[in-house]
Amino acid sequence: MKFVDEATIQVEAGKGGHGCLSFRREKYVPRGGPDGGDGGDGGSVYLEAAEALNTLVDYRFQRKFKAQTGEGGSGRNCSGSKGEDLVLPVPVGTTVVDRDTHEVLGDLTHPGERLKVAQGGFHGLGNTRFKSSVNRAPRQTSKGSEGEFRNLRLELKVVADVGLLGLPNAGKSTFIRAVSAARPKVANYPFTTLVPNLGVVSVQAHQSFVIADIPGLIEGAADGAGLGIRFLKHLVRTRLLLHLVDVAPFDESSPADNVRAIERELERFSETLAGRERWLVLNKVDMLAADEQDAHCQAIIDALDWQGPVFRISALSGDGTRPLCQAVMRWIERRAEEEAENPEVAELEAQRQRRMDEEARTRIAAEKQARRDAREADDGYDDDDDDEDGVEVVYAPE
Numbered sequence: 001m002k003f004v005d006e007a008t009i010q011v012e013a014g015k016g017g018h019g020c021l022s023f024r025r026e027k028y029v030p031r032g033g034p035d036g037g038d039g040g041d042g043g044s045v046y047l048e049a050a051e052a053l054n055t056l057v058d059y060r061f062q063r064k065f066k067a068q069t070g071e072g073g074s075g076r077n078c079s080g081s082k083g084e085d086l087v088l089p090v091p092v093g094t095t096v097v098d099r100d101t102h103e104v105l106g107d108l109t110h111p112g113e114r115l116k117v118a119q120g121g122f123h124g125l126g127n128t129r130f131k132s133s134v135n136r137a138p139r140q141t142s143k144g145s146e147g148e149f150r151n152l153r154l155e156l157k158v159v160a161d162v163g164l165l166g167l168p169n170a171g172k173s174t175f176i177r178a179v180s181a182a183r184p185k186v187a188n189y190p191f192t193t194l195v196p197n198l199g200v201v202s203v204q205a206h207q208s209f210v211i212a213d214i215p216g217l218i219e220g221a222a223d224g225a226g227l228g229i230r231f232l233k234h235l236v237r238t239r240l241l242l243h244l245v246d247v248a249p250f251d252e253s254s255p256a257d258n259v260r261a262i263e264r265e266l267e268r269f270s271e272t273l274a275g276r277e278r279w280l281v282l283n284k285v286d287m288l289a290a291d292e293q294d295a296h297c298q299a300i301i302d303a304l305d306w307q308g309p310v311f312r313i314s315a316l317s318g319d320g321t322r323p324l325c326q327a328v329m330r331w332i333e334r335r336a337e338e339e340a341e342n343p344e345v346a347e348l349e350a351q352r353q354r355r356m357d358e359e360a361r362t363r364i365a366a367e368k369q370a371r372r373d374a375r376e377a378d379d380g381y382d383d384d385d386d387d388e389d390g391v392e393v394v395y396a397p398e
Contacts, residue, residue: 004057004060005055005155005233005234006153008063008151008152008154009154010064010065010151011045012064012065013120014083015146015147016041016042016070016143016146017069018143019039019073019123019127020037020039020074020075020078021126021127022034022036023035023127024075033131033136034127034131036074036077036128037073037074037080040072040081041070041121041122042120042121044116044119045085045118046114046115046116047087047089047096047117047154048087048088048108048112048114049094049111049112051092055156056090056091056094056154056156058089065088067147070082070121071083079126080123090108090156092108093156093237094107094156095155096155098152100151109237118150121144121147122145124142155361157237158198158234160210161209161210161239162209162242162328163240164241165235165241165242165262167246169246169249170244170245170246170283171246171283172213172244175281175313176199177315180201180211196213201328201329212235212238214231236273236356240277240332242324245283246258246284247283247297255300256303259280259300260304268363270356278308279308280308282300282312283314284314285313285319286317297310297312
């Protein structure tokens with residue numbers, strides 16, 4: 001199944017039904033008066049967060065959706081039936097943006113949450129409504145109003161507490177396999193993950209958190225190199241970043257330089273995201289001789305002048321992963337308590353989320369425009385396809 005994290009759709013609510021012009025005609029009642037009923041309201045369009053979905057692929061090909069129109073009124077003061085609402089399921093974590101005004105209409109971050117994106121038209125009035133003491137036989141009705149029409153962009157960002165950051169082959173997928181039931185593809189040869197993977201880490205009974213593994217970055221990702229920065233937006237909703245570093249890279253590169261390369265790409269993508277709390281996780285320490293581990297790891301820390309928390313693990317063997325997960329769980333619980341006790345902290349976090357969303361949206365739009373400009377220069381025409389992602393992405397088989 002394809003992994004699609006962006007889609008553009010058109011939604012149109014149903015029109016309201018027209019009011020009816022009718023007069024009562026019965027035997028022995030020659031002038032029964034007006035009895036035209038009202039029309040029915042048009043159906044509205046809603047988006048609903050569904051746990052069963054994890055991609056927007058359903059909206060890649062079908063892009064136009066219309067709710068049912070309300071029925072017109074009829075005689076004997078009968079009102080038309082209301083048009084049925086249209087409910088479109090989307091994955092949890094979907095942001096809805098109006099493409100014409102660039103307004104963020106809402107964020108669907110909880111299962112079952114609904115967002116009205118197009119208001120149905122209102123019903124017209126039958127001539128009964130216009131009857132008065134001075135107008136006993138009104139021939140006036142009103143038409144139902146048009147339903148709301150919107151061009152929408154759906155943006156999926158995975159919902160996770162913790163995000164993994166690092167170069168390809170830093171061991172992120174191996175780590176998420178070691179601490180959760182997620183099974184992303186891993187192998188003993190260099191390659192990069194192509195889709196975000198989510199895993200639920202259970203520390204102990206009733207204590208768990210969600211961790212997200214995104215495709216690895218390379219230097220120049222902000223300019224579209226490799227998979228570019230397309231998947232960095234999935235870290236926007238996370239609260240804590242774990243920066244995994246291979247302490248013994250197969251290409252013999254400097255681990256400290258690798259960390260700095262990722263930091264530069266992160267800052268170019270979103271300064272707010274780069275300011276998130278980030279822990280340094282030195283992975284693959286089992287590749288070093290036992291008597292060299294301390295000195296080698298300390299050299300990396302000194303070269304970076306790292307001031308935050310540091311953990312040493314081996315994702316393959318699982319050494320050090322449990323203390324790391326326990327520390328993450330304590331940090332998440334402490335932050336949750338702070339936000340519950342202090343509304344200002346919660347509001348500050350909400351503002352930070354909105355700022356990261358805007359920075360991510362701006363940067364990704366700039367990258368897409370740069371690709372379009374390059375295609376136009378090469379091919380002589382502008383293929384304006386908002387779904388252009390630069391890579392065909394599929395789920396790896398289990």
